[in-house]
Amino acid sequence: MTPKIIKKNALQKTIKKWLKSYDLIAPAASKEGIRFKRITDPKEIVLDRYQNSIYPPKSIFLPQSEVMFNFENGSYTMPEDAPRKRIIFGMRPCDARSIWLLDTVFNKAEDLDIYWGEKREKALIISIGCAAICETGFCDTVGSGPFGEEGSDILITELDDAYFLKPLTSAGEKLISSLPTANDAQSKRARAIQKGSIVKDHTPADLGKIRDRLYDAFDTPIWKDISESCLGCGVCTYLCPTCFCFDIVDEVDRSERVRNWDTCMFRIYSQEASGHNPRPSKAERTRQRIMHKFAYWVDNEGVSGCTGCGRCVAQCPVNLDIREMVTTITSLKIQ
Amino acid sequence: MDDFSQVRKEAARILSKKKVDLVIGFKKGTIPLKAQPAFISSPDDVEQLILDGFCQNNLAVFLHDEPKDKRIGLICRACESRAVRALAIEHQLKRENLYLIGVPCSGILDWKKIHNAADGQITSAVEEGDQIILQVGGKKQTLKRNEFIVDSCRKCTRREPVGVDILIGEVQPNEIGTDDLTPTWGDKFAKKSSNVRYKLFTEETDRCIRCYACREACPMCYCTECFVDHIAPRWSESMVTPGGTQAWHIIRAFHQTGRCVECGACERACPMDIKMVYLTDKLNDDMKEIYGFEVGADEEKQPPFATITLDDKNRFTT
Numbered sequence: 211m212t213p214k215i216i217k218k219n220a221l222q223k224t225i226k227k228w229l230k231s232y233d234l235i236a237p238a239a240s241k242e243g244i245r246f247k248r249i250t251d252p253k254e255i256v257l258d259r260y261q262n263s264i265y266p267p268k269s270i271f272l273p274q275s276e277v278m279f280n281f282e283n284g285s286y287t288m289p290e291d292a293p294r295k296r297i298i299f300g301m302r303p304c305d306a307r308s309i310w311l312l313d314t315v316f317n318k319a320e321d322l323d324i325y326w327g328e329k330r331e332k333a334l335i336i337s338i339g340c341a342a343i344c345e346t347g348f349c350d351t352v353g354s355g356p357f358g359e360e361g362s363d364i365l366i367t368e369l370d371d372a373y374f375l376k377p378l379t380s381a382g383e384k385l386i387s388s389l390p391t392a393n394d395a396q397s398k399r400a401r402a403i404q405k406g407s408i409v410k411d412h413t414p415a416d417l418g419k420i421r422d423r424l425y426d427a428f429d430t431p432i433w434k435d436i437s438e439s440c441l442g443c444g445v446c447t448y449l450c451p452t453c454f455c456f457d458i459v460d461e462v463d464r465s466e467r468v469r470n471w472d473t474c475m476f477r478i479y480s481q482e483a484s485g486h487n488p489r490p491s492k493a494e495r496t497r498q499r500i501m502h503k504f505a506y507w508v509d510n511e512g513v514s515g516c517t518g519c520g521r522c523v524a525q526c527p528v529n530l531d532i533r534e535m536v537t538t539i540t541s542l543k544i545q
Numbered sequence: 546m547d548d549f550s551q552v553r554k555e556a557a558r559i560l561s562k563k564k565v566d567l568v569i570g571f572k573k574g575t576i577p578l579k580a581q582p583a584f585i586s587s588p589d590d591v592e593q594l595i596l597d598g599f600c601q602n603n604l605a606v607f608l609h610d611e612p613k614d615k616r617i618g619l620i621c622r623a624c625e626s627r628a629v630r631a632l633a634i635e636h637q638l639k640r641e642n643l644y645l646i647g648v649p650c651s652g653i654l655d656w657k658k659i660h661n662a663a664d665g666q667i668t669s670a671v672e673e674g675d676q677i678i679l680q681v682g683g684k685k686q687t688l689k690r691n692e693f694i695v696d697s698c699r700k701c702t703r704r705e706p707v708g709v710d711i712l713i714g715e716v717q718p719n720e721i722g723t724d725d726l727t728p729t730w731g732d733k734f735a736k737k738s739s740n741v742r743y744k745l746f747t748e749e750t751d752r753c754i755r756c757y758a759c760r761e762a763c764p765m766c767y768c769t770e771c772f773v774d775h776i777a778p779r780w781s782e783s784m785v786t787p788g789g790t791q792a793w794h795i796i797r798a799f800h801q802t803g804r805c806v807e808c809g810a811c812e813r814a815c816p817m818d819i820k821m822v823y824l825t826d827k828l829n830d831d832m833k834e835i836y837g838f839e840v841g842a843d844e845e846k847q848p849p850f851a852t853i854t855l856d857d858k859n860r861f862t863t
Contacts (some may be wrong), residue, residue, distance in 0.1 A: 242752060243657075260666060264816055265754065274754065275784040345666050346576060402603040439582040441606070441761035445816050448756045461782060470783050476757075478774050492610075527758050527814035528602055529579040 211377040214389040215396060218371055224389070225252040228297055232334070235270055236299040238262055246270060246298070257300055258413055258520040259341060259369070262519060266451035267305050268312060270298060271329045274448075278325065278458070278467045286467075296333045297385075303358035303365070304349045304519035306337040308451030310361030314511050315454055325469070329405075342408050344522030348533060349482050351415045351545045355515050356407040367400040373399040415544040417514050421505045423540035428497070436535045439498035439528045440475070446522035446532075447473035447499070455479075474498050496535075504536060549596055551713045552620060553648055557588040559618050565644050568618035569607055571600040577670040578656035582607060583682040596620065598654035598672055598690070605629050605764035613639045622650040623716075624808035627841025627854075628764035631806060634847060636769055640708075647709030649716040651690075652698035653809070657818065659693050680711035696729040697809025697822050707841055731823035746791070752817045753790045755783065759821060760797065762814035767803045772796060798824035803832040803848040806840055 216224050228234060233287065235408075238247045238254045244263045249255060279286040301309075309330075316326035340356035349355055359365055368373040374392055376382035392400070429431075447453040448471060457472035471521030472479060480489045489495045507515030516522075516532070523531050536544045556568045572583035572593040580600040584607075591740055604619055605628035611617060619625065626645060635642040659670065659677060677688040684691040705716045734745055757773075760766045772780045773793055781796065782789035798821070803823035812822050832838045836849040 240752070241748075242816070245752075265752075275786065283697075342666070438584050439607070441758065441814070443758035443761040443813075443814070444754075444756035445758045448754050449816060457783070459783065461784070468784055470785075473756075523576065525816040527762050529574040529576070529577040529581045534575050 211383050213392040213397060214375040214377070214386045215392045216373045216375065216389060218373065221373065222252040225255070225299070227479055228385075231295065233294045233296045234299055235267075235296055236357070241298075246301075249299075255300060257338060259368075260344060262302050262305070262344065262450060262521070264521065264522065264525065266308070266519075267298065267301055268308055268451050268454070270296075270333070271309065271326050272312065272316070272454060272456075272471075274471045276325060276469045278469055280465050281460075281467065282465055293329050293332055296329075297336060298333055299336045301335055301337040301362070302519070303339055303354060303356060303360075303362070304339055304517040305451050306335050306361035307349075307354050307358050307517045308361070308519070309335060311452050311507075311511070311513070311515065311517070312454055313361075316504045334363045334385060335361060336364040336366065336375075336382070337362040338368060339404065339407065341368065341403055341407050343407065343412070344520060346523040347518055348412065348520060348545045349518035350408060350412050351543075352516050352518040353414070353417065354517055357404045367403055369396060369399050369403070369456065372396065376400075392423075409545075412545045413543070416542060417504070417508050420536060420540050420542050420544065421508045423542065424501055424536075427539050428501075431493075432539055433497040434493040436530075436538055437492040440492045440496055440530055441528060442475055442477065442492055442495070443527065444471075444473035444475055445525050445527060446530075447471075447475055449521040449525055451517060451519055451521070452503075474502070500532065500535060500539070503532070549594070552596070552646060553591040555596050555711060555713060556585065556594060556618060556620070557591045557618050558840045559644055560585070560588040560591070562832065565616040565618040567611075567615065568594075568620070569604050569833065570594045570620040571596055571602075571604075574599065578654075578659055578666045594620070596622075596648060598651065598677075598694075599656060599670075601653050601656070601810070601813040602762060603628055603764045603806075603808045605632060606762060606810070608632065608638050608643075608764075609767045614642060616642045616644070618644040618646060619680070621645045621647050621706050621709055623701070623706045623762075624650075624806050624810075626709055627703070627806040628808065630708050630841045630844060631765060631804060631848075632767075634845065635851065645706070645709040645711075647706030647712040649706075649714045650698075650704060652694040652701070654690070654693050659688065662688060662693075695809055695813060696731060697807060697812065699828075700729060700731075701807070703807075703841070708844060730820050731826055734820075734823050735827070746794075747787060749821070750790045750794050751787065751821050752841075753785070753794070753819055754817060755785055755793065756792065756816065757813040758816065759819075761812035762810040763801075763805075764808070764810070765801060768795070772800075794821060794824065798828060801825045802828040803836070803838055803850055804840055805829055809836060 234249045236249045236255045237244045239256055242264050244256055244261050245265055246263055246267045257337045277289050279288050316323040317330055319405050343356050359378050363379045365376045365378060374396055375386055454460045456471050460467050481487045503515040533544050559565045568585040570583050571580045573595055574580045578599055582602055585591055590729050603625055620751045632638050663679055663683040664686055667679050667681055671678045675690050677690050679686040781792040809822050838849050
């Protein structure tokens with residue numbers, strides 16, 4: 211597929227053209243930093259290379275709270291507003307990868323989640339690679355990288371005066387077919403930037419070995435030690451772009467059935483009606499989180515469930531660092 | 546802290562003499578601008594203990610999960626010592642099983658503000674007197690420590706640890722830069738009309754993601770079942786809607802009335818940078834004005850809303 215170019219001073223014009231047929235979601239300034247918002251003025255877009263959004267863009271396809279249907283007198287009606295075609299512009303490869311991973315949960319044809327599927331089929335993801343891995347990022351050690359391609363329809367490499375666009379799907383190719391083609395010098399420069407983004411002291415983690423050693427440690431007391439400072443809040447799971455657990459409740463006053471994000475880090479997550487809790491302490495819950503990310507995902511899909519985005523590392527109120535925890539348990543490095 | 550070695554020595558002493566089985570403090574974090582809570586059970590490990598402006602948690606919160614009969618040493622700044630007192634009064638711990646090592650505090654730093662002020666990616670951050678020295682992409686960048694202290698510490702007037710077993714270090718009365726008189730967010734809020742205040746409140750709560758980091762970081766939130774998790778009756782919905790989220794913030798603040806020790810751990814734990822200290826500050830001010838009660842000031846006095854006496858004034862009907 212032919213790479214294309216958007217000169218930096220032509221970006222706004224190009225986006226305004228897209229806005230005629232698509233809704234645009236892109237990173238914009240917010241009180242907590244950067245957040246993915248619906249953009250009507252391309253000037254609002256923030257492509258700060260050192261910062262990702264705090265709130266993960268999985269919320270675009272799996273909203274934190276979503277009305278599933280309304281019910282009355284024994285029958286139900288589906289929500290009315292069908293999403294328009296959307297372009298998600300400016301996602302980072304770690305987040306695009308997270309959408310690709312969550313597609314295996316919500317978007318498999320034989321097991322389709324209609325709420326996810328309807329939004330997903332109408333969305334194009336244009337991601338932008340990172341010239342340098344961010345402070346707490348470790349995407350390149352968990353099977354991805356700052357120019358990872360999974361989940362994206364188009365991947366942008368930022369050059370000095372232009373954006374270099376690599377289409378990755380036919381939908382992406384179609385969107386940018388009328389743009390000028392990149393020349394050899396630009397392609398060469400893009401490759402150099404992509405190569406230069408790899409951090410020299412990061413090595414890909416041995417995910418299979420990590421999985422095995424996690425299983426070996428399952429019944430040992432190490433989980434209690436590493437979870438001692440865990441507060442049991444939901445920061446890591448809610449900010450994680452691949453955590454997808456949800457809770458379904460009926461808001462009877464509004465006759466709505468609602469799906470909300472849930473977190474295995476809360477004590478009540480696994481609390482049973484009898485009062486029994488199969489994960490009674492932080493040790494079991496922390497074990498569950500780490501095993502899910504680095505063992506069960508590997509078992510089920512052959513890839514790590516963690517994309518190395520680093521949000522949990524940056525935002526955990528007690529600086530529990532999942533890289534350190536995995537290394538403590540397995541003696542294997544995961545930068 | 547300048548001479549933390551004395552604190553480490555004391556921690557080693559109480560561990561080797563078996564006065565306590567565990568010392569809770571802080572150790573170096575895995576990335577710049579962070580520190581991790583440390584749980585030390587061997588005198589050989591006390592070298593890990595540190596205390597600096599990046600130690601953003603209230604360590605008293607970790608007493609919730611420990612058995613009451615366990616003997617624990619706690620390295621306490623003033624707000625942590627107030628929390629221990631408040632928890633003791635509420636029967637959440639046995640004071641006689643704790644050994645409190647009081648330490649002075651120069652105020653906790655706002656790591657996000659430092660992060661945003663840096664010219665690039667920070668590889669190291671060290672406090673040196675009234676400066677913060679950053680290494681940013683191989684270059685040195687210096688910041689004025691004074692300008693990066695969190696609001697709750699800037700407003701702090703009770704800097705001396707209370708009820709401690711030993712105080713190591715001198716508490717300077719104006720150790721924190723009170724010469725920084727720029728109004729805090731809460732100061733500005735208080736001056737606005739009620740319509741504007743409601744708008745500001747709704748704007749803050751709008752980005753709340755109900756992660757409950759504020760609740761879990763708070764030493765005074767120890768309920769085994771929080772009201773938000775109660776199903777029947779449903780006090781507050783779990784959806785991220787304005788109604789449910791505003792109820793969460795308001796009711797938590799009210800549950801903290803006269804109990805909040807004003808440490809600011811809630812705001813520092815919040816990943817979405819939501820202001821909330823201004824709510825409990827106001828309620829605490831009211832408690833002081835109406836009932837003359839200040840949490841942590843006394844070893845035995847119950848918070849007014851936790852107790853009832855025959856000569857209570859019934860303000861709602863008279």
